[in-house]
Each structure stands twice: as structure tokens, then as C-alpha cells.
Amino acid sequence: MHHGIKKLLLLGTGHAHLQVLTRLAQNRPADLDVTVLTPYPHHTLSGMVPGLVAGRYSAEDCQIPLEPLVKAAGARWVQGRCTALDAARQTVVVSPTSKGQAVPSELPYHLLSVDTGAVFDRTRLEADMPGASTHALMVHPVEVFATLWPQVMERAVNRPLSIAVVGAGAAGLELLFAAEQCLRLHGAAGARFTLITGGTEPAADHPRGVQRRVLRRLKALGITVLRDTCVGMDHGVVRLGGGSELACDLPLLAIGTHAPAWLPGSGLALCEAGHVLVNDRQQSTSHPNVFAAGDVATRADAPHPRSGVHALRAGPTLAANLLAAHEGSALKPHHPPKNTLSLLSCGAGHAIASWGPLHAEGAWAWAWKDRMDRTFVAKYTVTVG
Ligand SMILES: Cc1cc2nc3c(=O)[nH]c(=O)nc-3n(C[C@H](O)[C@H](O)[C@H](O)COP(=O)(O)OP(=O)(O)OC[C@H]3O[C@@H](n4cnc5c(N)ncnc54)[C@H](O)[C@@H]3O)c2cc1C
Structure with a gap:
């Protein structure tokens, strides 16, 4: 589709981008230069934060270190946050995470993927x-x-x-x-x-x-x-x-959270609430070289609730489509699931499980959630050395 794509910029390291990085670690095209702009050195798994508050988890239990994952993907990490996006000029304005930190003021891209999650404006x-x-x-x-x-x-x-x-x-x-x-x-x-x-x-x-x-x-x-x-x-x-x-x-x-304040001036098509409007390929409906997934995006064809599970499910398609856009091959659709498993923890040790109209609760539901969350963190934790 897009020949001449050499610079891929990943904004944020949300659930879907963890999978994009893993896919790049397995097979990054030699002519694709990948930059990751994200403010923190860890992805903190929000689903585990209640367990942290309850005193069941340490901060490290809930964190996926990003530097080894970015390195394994052959990408460059810029520690900062996007504060403006110009889709016509194909650039992103960068702010450092802490004062005095040296970061490029702008990052150019040929191909952009946005997975910056939920925010309070x-x-x-x-x-x-x-x-x-x-x-x-x-x-x-x-x-x-x-x-x-x-x-x-x-x-x-x-x-x-x-x-x-x-x-x-x-x-x-x-x-x-x-x-x-x-x-x-x-x-x-x-x-x-x-x-x-x-x-x-x-x-x-x-x-x-x-x-x-x-x-x-x-x-x-x-x-x-x-x-x-x-x-x-x-x-x-x-x-x-x-x-x-x-x-x-x-x-x-x-x-409930808001769309980022830097989206309205970007030129990208947005939904009424201000999130990036994407098609069934997770591709911007206005700019074919921009993709988005997770809480920052809204599917124009099939809007679905904002959740970690949905963000995660979009990851494999997003990864495949970014590589396809680089190669100029066909993009594939992502079909969001109609029902997803919800495990609502009620303090550490007890949770309410539901799937569609079915529901039940007990210590077993907490154990299930605990196992899934720990497995997720372990899966994306790249061990160094
Ligand atoms: C306490 C709590 C518990 C939850 N439990 C569950 C659960 O059990 N199951 C479930 O499905 N959902 C749960 N959710 C919802 C879930 O966390 C979100 O829907 C999910 O994290 C969205 O994933 P995402 O990929 O969109 O972004 P996130 O996983 O939030 O990642 C966003 C990334 O973008 C980075 N970023 C943010 N702003 C910028 C910027 N300007 N520039 C660059 N990078 C940026 C962030 O640092 C982060 O790396 C919970 C939420 C909370 C708050």
C-alpha cells in the first residue's frame, strides 16, 4: 500500500503495542526504523493495580520493563509524551517526562500507531x-x-x-x-x-x-x-x-476517561468523544498511514467498550497490519469479540466472574484473574542477559 515507509513511530506502550513490539522482536524488516515514544520505563498492568492497593502485589509484580522489550524489537525508545500531532506534516511534538531531560522536540514518521490509553483531561x-x-x-x-x-x-x-x-x-x-x-x-x-x-x-x-x-x-x-x-x-x-x-x-x-487533548488539532478524523476513529483494520478513517488501538481509538464500524481485554485483542491485527502497510500488502480486519470475560476483583482473594449474561463469584475467580495477570506480565518481560 505505502511504498517508501521507513519510519514507524509507536506512541505509547499500551496492551496492543506490547504485542507489536513482540512481533517486531521476532521479525523486524531490516529497512524499517522503529521509534517508541512513551513516558514511563514500565507498562503497569492496570488490572493488577487493585491487587497492589490491597497489598497483595508489589509494584514490580505489576510492571513490565519496557527497555529490554524495545531493545529486543530493534527499536529506539524516546522517554517522553506526545503533546501534539500534525497528521498533514507527519510529525509528533514531544515533551520530556521530567524537567531537564533531553528529548527531540519533534519526531517525524511515515507510519504512525497510537496506543496511548485512557487519560483525564x-x-x-x-x-x-x-x-x-x-x-x-x-x-x-x-x-x-x-x-x-x-x-x-x-x-x-x-x-x-x-x-x-x-x-x-x-x-x-x-x-x-x-x-x-x-x-x-x-x-x-x-x-x-x-x-x-x-x-x-x-x-x-x-x-x-x-x-x-x-x-x-x-x-x-x-x-x-x-x-x-x-x-x-x-x-x-x-x-x-x-x-x-x-x-x-x-x-x-x-x-470515565477522556480522549487526549492533543487529538483535536491533529487533523485526524475523530469520534464525537474525540478518540481516533478507525476502520475494521484499526486504520484511521482519514489518514491511511495512521493506526490506533485500545482506549484511544473508536471503531467506526463496531464501537465496543474500552477495556484492557479489547485493547489486547486488537494487538495481533495491529501488528500484522503495520507490517503489511510497510510491505505494501493487504491489510486484514479485526473482529472484536461480542462478549469478553470480566473478572471484577472484590479485594484480594475474591472476584466476580461474568461472561455475557452468566455470572458467578468466589476465591477461584480471583485465582483465575491472578494467574492470567501474572502470566501476562511474565509473557512480555524480556529477561536481560
Ligand atoms: C484500576 C483499573 C483496573 C482495571 N482492570 C481491568 C481489567 O481487569 N480488565 C480490563 O479489561 N480492563 C481493566 N481496566 C481498563 C484497562 O486498564 C484499560 O482499558 C486498558 O489499559 C487500555 O489499554 P490501552 O492499550 O488502550 O492503554 P494502556 O494500557 O493504558 O497504555 C497506554 C500507554 O500509553 C502511554 N502514554 C499515555 N499518554 C501518552 C502520550 N501522550 N504519549 C506517549 N505515550 C503515552 C502510557 O504511559 C502507557 O504506556 C482497568 C483500569 C483501571 C484503572
């Missing part, structure tokens, strides 16, 4: 929930959240904390159950927990049976559920849409 967040970007502990980026959680635990051992989790999707619930378990076992007695759902039922995107199981568990643990929206925050206070205020030491923000 602070400007939009402040418009919807003034004070949140100052007062809340945010779950994204998970790499930062994982380094801040130990500071919460330091406070929690000295006095009983009151924690309000904002967002009742899978991530918010898993973090809530994990935090409750950890503070009950290791924190000062008397910690209090509140779930602010945004007005819906907890786990509203799951089948009714899963919602009932979640509610039973929240009740058994004495967690207060407020079916209200959070409309702002101040020091020690969360403001609710119904007009009341909730006093809390720590609001933990796990609401």
Missing part, C-alpha cells in the same frame, strides 16, 4: 468538577497512582481515614474493595468508605446479576453508596449534585 475535568485536579487522587495515569498509594497507607496507619471513591465502574469498584480490605487489615481502626456512583447503580455496565452481587458485597462491608454525582471538590469536601457536601480525607477519582 485536566481542563475538561476542572470544567465538570472544579477542584478535582487539585484535591483528588486520580487513578490515571496508573503509573503515578501506583507510586502515590503508599503515601495514603502511611496516613492510614496513624488515623482512621474517610475515603470517597468517585466512579462506580469496574475500576472504581475494584479500587474501593481493595482499599477497604487493606485499611481494615493494616490501617487504623474506624476507616470509612463511600461510593459516589454518578447517579447510576454500581457496576451499571455489567449484567443485573453482577450488580446484585456487587451491592450485596458493598452492604456486607458497610460501604455507603450515594447515587449522586460529584460536581466539585475542596480541601476535605466533595460537593454533590443533589446540593449536599460530603466530608472526606481522600476523594479517589475513577470516573
